[in-house]
Amino acid sequence: MAKTQINIRMDDETAEMARQAAATRRIAVNEYVEQLIRNDNEKLRAVFMAAAQEVLDHYGDLIDEIEGAPGE
Numbered sequence: 001m002a003k004t005q006i007n008i009r010m011d012d013e014t015a016e017m018a019r020q021a022a023a024t025r026r027i028a029v030n031e032y033v034e035q036l037i038r039n040d041n042e043k044l045r046a047v048f049m050a051a052a053q054e055v056l057d058h059y060g061d062l063i064d065e066i067e068g069a070p071g072e
Contacts, residue, residue, distance in 0.1 A: 018032060018033065
């Protein structure tokens, strides 16, 4: 997979926390940040999918009726 470079700015304390966390995991800081972003997005996607499933569970029959309504 191709990589794109982006620059981020953070205060010194946060940057040091990132360095230490990456070092503890024995990975580069950029890999650590990439993992954080991926994990955050995966959690958000899971929440969205659960909510979408809940809507389908509760209103699926109504949606089917509307989609099958004559004149549409």
